Amino acid sequence: MLVVMNNNASEKDINRVILFVESRGFEPRLCRGEEKCVIAAVGNKQIDKRDIELLPGVHEVLRISTSYKLTARAFQHEDTVIEVNGVRFGDKYTGLIAGPCAVESYDQMDETAQELAESNVKILRGGAFKPRTSPYAFQGLGEEGLKILRSVADNHSMAVTSEIMDVSQLDLFMKYVDILQIGARNMQNFNLLKEIGKIHKPVILKRGLASTFEEWLMSAEYIMAGGNGQVILCERGIRTFESYTRNTLDLSAIPVIKKLSHLPIIVDPSHGTGLRDKVEPMSRAAVAAGCDGLIIEVHHCPDCAMCDGAQSLYPWQYDLLYKQIKQIAPIVGKEIV
Ligand code: PEP
Ligand code: MN
Numbered sequence: 001m002l003v004v005m006n007n008n009a010s011e012k013d014i015n016r017v018i019l020f021v022e023s024r025g026f027e028p029r030l031c032r033g034e035e036k037c038v039i040a041a042v043g044n045k046q047i048d049k050r051d052i053e054l055l056p057g058v059h060e061v062l063r064i065s066t067s068y069k070l071t072a073r074a075f076q077h078e079d080t081v082i083e084v085n086g087v088r089f090g091d092k093y094t095g096l097i098a099g100p101c102a103v104e105s106y107d108q109m110d111e112t113a114q115e116l117a118e119s120n121v122k123i124l125r126g127g128a129f130k131p132r133t134s135p136y137a138f139q140g141l142g143e144e145g146l147k148i149l150r151s152v153a154d155n156h157s158m159a160v161t162s163e164i165m166d167v168s169q170l171d172l173f174m175k176y177v178d179i180l181q182i183g184a185r186n187m188q189n190f191n192l193l194k195e196i197g198k199i200h201k202p203v204i205l206k207r208g209l210a211s212t213f214e215e216w217l218m219s220a221e222y223i224m225a226g227g228n229g230q231v232i233l234c235e236r237g238i239r240t241f242e243s244y245t246r247n248t249l250d251l252s253a254i255p256v257i258k259k260l261s262h263l264p265i266i267v268d269p270s271h272g273t274g275l276r277d278k279v280e281p282m283s284r285a286a287v288a289a290g291c292d293g294l295i296i297e298v299h300h301c302p303d304c305a306m307c308d309g310a311q312s313l314y315p316w317q318y319d320l321l322y323k324q325i326k327q328i329a330p331i332v333g334k335e336i337v
Contacts (some may be wrong), residue, residue: 001021001026001040001041001047001049001052001061001062001063001064001065002038002039002040002041002061002062002064003017003021003038003039003040003041003052003058003061004036004038004058004059004060004061004062005017005036005037005038005039005057005058005059006036006057006058006059007035007036008057009037009056009057009058009059010057013055013056013057013058014030014037014039014057016055016056016057017039017052017055017057017058018030018039020051020052020055021039021041021052024045024047025043025045026041026042026043026045026047027041027042027043028040028041028042029042036059044065049061049063066214066217066260067214067218067221068214068217068218068220068221068261069221070221070224070225070229071217071220071221071224071231071261071262071263072217072260072261072262073259073260073261073262075262076262077262078091078262079091079262079264079292080229080230080231080262080263080264081093081264082202082230082232082264084123084159084178084179084202085122085123085157085158085159085178086122086337087122087123087159087337088337089232089264089266089292089293090232090263090264090292091292092333092334092335093292093293093334093335093336093337094287094291094292094293094294094325094329094334094335094336095123095266095292095293095336095337096120096121096122096123096293096294096296096322096336097121097123097124097125097161097179097266097293097294097295097296098116098119098121098123098124098125098295098296098297098298098318099112099113099116099121099124099125099126099297099298100112100125100126100297100298100299100300100305100308100312101126101127101130101270101297101299101305101307101308101311101312102126102127102128102130102138102140102141102145102305102306102307102308103126103127103128103140103141103145103146103148103149103162104141104305104306105148106148106151106152108299108300108301109124109126109148109149109152110152110155111300111301112298112299112300112315113152113153113155113156113158114156114300115298115300115315116156116158116298116315116318117156117157117158118315118319119315119318119319119322120322121158121318122157122158122159123158123159123160123161123178123179124149124152124153124156124158124159124160124161125160125161125162125181125295125297126145126148126149126160126162127140127145127162127163128140128141128142128143128144128145128146128149128162128163129142129145129162129163129164129165129166129169130163130307131163131165131183131185131186132307137307138306138307143172145162146162146172146173146175146176146177147176149162149176149177150176150177159178159179160176160177160178160179161177161178161179161180161181161204161295162176162177162180162181163180163181163182163183164177164180164181164182164192164196165183165186166192167191167192167195170195170196170199173201174199174201177201178201178202179201179202179203179204179232180196180199180201180202180203180204181203181204181206182196182203182204182205182206183206184206184207184208184209184236184271185208185209187205187206187207187208187211187215187216187219188208188211188215188219190219190222193219193222193223193226194222194226195226196223196226196228197222197223197224197225197226197227197228198226198227198228199228200228200230201228201230202230202231202232203223203228203230203231203232204232204234204266204295205219205220205223205231205232205233205234206234206236206268207233207234207235207236207238207250207253209238209239209247210238210239211238213253213256213257213260216233217233217257217260217261220233220261220263231263232263232264232265232266232292232293233253233257233261233263233264233265233266234265234266234267234268234295235249235250235251235253235254235257235265235266235267235268235272235291236249236267236268236271236272237249237250237268237271237272237273238250245272245273245274245275245278246271246272246273246274246275246311247271247272247273247274248272249267249269249272249273249282251267251282251285251286251289253265253267254267254286254289254290254291255289255290258290264292264293265291265292266291266292266293266294266295267282267283267286267291267293267294267295268294268295268296269282269283269286269294269296270295270296270297270308270311270312270313271297271308271311273311274310274311275310275311276302276310276311276312276313276317279296279297279311279313279321280313280317280320280321280324283296283321283325284321284324284325284328287325287328287329287332287334287336288328288331288332289332290332290333290334294325296313296318296321297311297312297313298312298313298314298315298317298318299312299313299314300315302314322336
């Protein structure tokens with residue numbers, strides 16, 4: 001941590017900072033420049049930097065080491081690769097996940113899965129516990145939904161992913177689900193993150209609606225700190241002033257996360273844009289930017305979907321997209337299996 005003093009900071013101010021950082025377990029090193037004086041506080045202690053920023057004569061406090069450790073690229077140089085049902089996420093692999101927003105009925109899931117199987121989908125998505133803005137909107141089929149998801153996926157030799165909303169659902173998810181999804185709204189549900197850290201199943205951690213990269217990686221850190229290293233980060237769009245699209249899909253997350261972390265980063269262009277005709281170009285762009293996977297909403301009949309029909313692809317559109325991104329991936333050194 002570096003404490004940059006004001007140009008007119010007095011010797012008393014400087015000494016106060018030195019004593020303060022010492023009292024918090026850091027080793028202070030003073031560096032006097034022509035105009036400014038900087039105090040390097042060496043050590044790996046937790047501190048609220050505002051406590052120093054408020055001291056007289058302090059201009060700013062800069063953190064040098066990151067607060068996330070296990071998720072950091074510095075901790076593990078090689079990319080983490082997570083494999084589920086023969087589909088790999090990370091390093092040179094781009095894994096694909098597709099399926100409807102929500103599990104609505106056995107027939108709806110079966111018809112969709114049947115179509116997706118023909119496009120080589122090996123991991124099926126479908127929400128059984130839906131986080132809806134309105135309490136009056138369809139909330140999902142609950143356990144019944146998970147059972148349907150599991151049985152349909154088994155019929156088509158697929159693995160499944162579904163969103164867990166609460167710690168109390170963990171036993172159900174351990175029973176029926178292969179990849180647990182933590183939704184954007186729960187990215188900072190620290191109790192849930194701690195519990196997910198104790199299990200041994202892969203987790204998709206979606207970026208919060210207004211989360212910085214650091215906050216997102218800190219949430220992944222919670223899971224990893226508990227002992228579960230199988231975290232897949234998912235960019236799903238963030239809140240901005242733009243209202244034309246549902247969210248603003250931040251594709252810069254791909255190169256940024258790849259630099260900061262060894263964890264795989266996948267993209268959800270469905271929630272990222274909210275509009276079916278924007279899903280295909282943004283998927284192609286995400287693959288071109290080197291993402292480690294895509295999770296895409298597809299419904300056998302988007303026009304009759306109970307939620308997110310407008311952002312769900314028709315199966316034939318997914319098929320076309322699959323063929324396109326299979327060609328794009330090798331250009332950036334990636335492989336879609
Ligand atoms: C979802 O994937 O169904 C979902 C609700 O996504 P998010 O948490 O990104 O909004
Ligand atoms: Mn959805």
